[in-house]
Amino acid sequence: MVFILQLNDKGSTNLAAACCRVVSSSCNSGINGWFVDDVLIKQYSGLTNQTRVDIGGTFKDSTYYSIQTAVFTGDKLYVDNSATGNLEGHSWTDATHELSVALDLAGCRNVDSVLVAQGTYLPNLLNDRQGSFNIPDSTSVFGGFPSGGSIFALRNPVIHTTRLSGDIGAVNNITDNAYHVVWIDSAAQDILLDGVTISHGNANGTGDNREGAAVFCLGDFTMQNVIISNNTGLSDGQLIRIRNAAAHLHLTDCTLYGPSDGFVKVLNTNAGNVTISGNTEFRKE
Numbered sequence: 001m002v003f004i005l006q007l008n009d010k011g012s013t014n015l016a017a018a019c020c021r022v023v024s025s026s027c028n029s030g031i032n033g034w035f036v037d038d039v040l041i042k043q044y045s046g047l048t049n050q051t052r053v054d055i056g057g058t059f060k061d062s063t064y065y066s067i068q069t070a071v072f073t074g075d076k077l078y079v080d081n082s083a084t085g086n087l088e089g090h091s092w093t094d095a096t097h098e099l100s101v102a103l104d105l106a107g108c109r110n111v112d113s114v115l116v117a118q119g120t121y122l123p124n125l126l127n128d129r130q131g132s133f134n135i136p137d138s139t140s141v142f143g144g145f146p147s148g149g150s151i152f153a154l155r156n157p158v159i160h161t162t163r164l165s166g167d168i169g170a171v172n173n174i175t176d177n178a179y180h181v182v183w184i185d186s187a188a189q190d191i192l193l194d195g196v197t198i199s200h201g202n203a204n205g206t207g208d209n210r211e212g213a214a215v216f217c218l219g220d221f222t223m224q225n226v227i228i229s230n231n232t233g234l235s236d237g238q239l240i241r242i243r244n245a246a247a248h249l250h251l252t253d254c255t256l257y258g259p260s261d262g263f264v265k266v267l268n269t270n271a272g273n274v275t276i277s278g279n280t281e282f283r284k285e
Contacts, residue, residue: 075110077102080117082147092117092149099141099164100124100133107136115152116196117145118160120167123178127169129205132183132216135191144195144225157195157225166201166213166231174232177202179209180216181231186246188219195225203233210234211267212241215249222250229257229285237267247272254278257285 078095079102085094089102092115096102099121102114124131135141143162144155169176181201184191201213208216213231215223217240231239239258242249249272258265265282268274 073109076113076115077106077111078115078117078149079121080145080147080149081119081121082117092145095149098125100131103133103135103139103141106139107134112139114139114141115145115149116141116143116162117147117149118143118162119147120163120165122165122168123181124168127176129168129176129179130209131168132178132180133164134183134185135188135193135221137188137219138190140192140194141196142194143197155195162196164196164198166199174200174202175204179203179205180212180214182215184215184217184219184221184247186218186244188221189246190220192222192224193226194223197227197229199228199230201231201233203231203235203238205234208241211237213239215240217242217249217272218244218247220246220248222252223254224250224252226251226254227257228254232259232261233263236264238263238265240266242266242268242272242274243270245271248275249273250275250277251280252276252278254280256280256282258282260284 074090077089078092079089079097079099080092080095081097083093083095083097085091087096088094089096089105095117099114099116100123102116105111106114121133123133142152142155144157144160145162146154146156146160164181166178166181168178177200179201180203181198182193198214203209203211203213211233213233214228215221228239233239238261239256240249247268247270249268251274256265266274
């Protein structure tokens with residue numbers, strides 16, 4: 001089951017989407033036995049719950065901040081980091097600010113499309129280099145919408161750049177960037193990413209974290225009208241790594257920019273498949 005957790009700070013509203021699970025009724029904590037995104041909410045009585053909220057960058061215990069939950073329904077999610085609504089993702093007006101939140105929610109609801117307005121989006125807010133955009137099974141992600149959103153016909157990825165960036169941590173400091181900007185699991189099939197730019201992955205770790213700075217693909221993944229730029233790694237498969245019998249990468253009308261360092265930019269092994277079509281180009285940065 002999926003809930004939207006809403007914390008009201010004296011009139012202001014912050015929303016976070018989360019997958020929830022039931023715990024044993026013998027547990028004395030949580031809201032009626034619920035945990036929200038593994039965040040424990042202590043129950044002090046049937047009417048008052050204590051939680052920790054972020055107020056001006058400082059976490060404070062509170063017994064008076066109201067908590068509301070609502071079941072998410074719908075087959076589309078909207079992402080716009082300039083939205084000023086209630087941020088629950090049902091519409092452009094109320095779009096969520098974080099693409100990572102929308103993908104988590106899509107993974108546990110019947111969401112088939114995620115529509116993303118122009119802007120720069122990070123795979124996580126915890127400066128976790130292992131964290132990536134993990135697109136769930138049977139989900140299509142479309143970028144290129146203007147701030148505030150629009151109908152699909154007015155989408156233009158060239159004008160309205162939607163950037164999936166690994167530049168977590170210190171801005172413009174490549175040493176702490178995400179190892180992989182996008183990660184596709186082997187169970188994820190029939191995935192589409194359309195009209196975005198993938199940048200600033202830095203696969204400078206060990207093992208798998210030496211390759212696939214832009215995309216590490218273990219499932220069935222189509223990239224269409226995607227630009228890959230400003231990514232680097234320490235091994236062949238520097239930009240894109242495909243490695244799994246269940247993996248099939250489709251590149252359609254994409255442009256891949258890579259550094260001139262001698263590494264293979266796209267590497268496929270372990271019985272994976274790659275299909276390249278349309279006007280797909282490989283260029284030096």
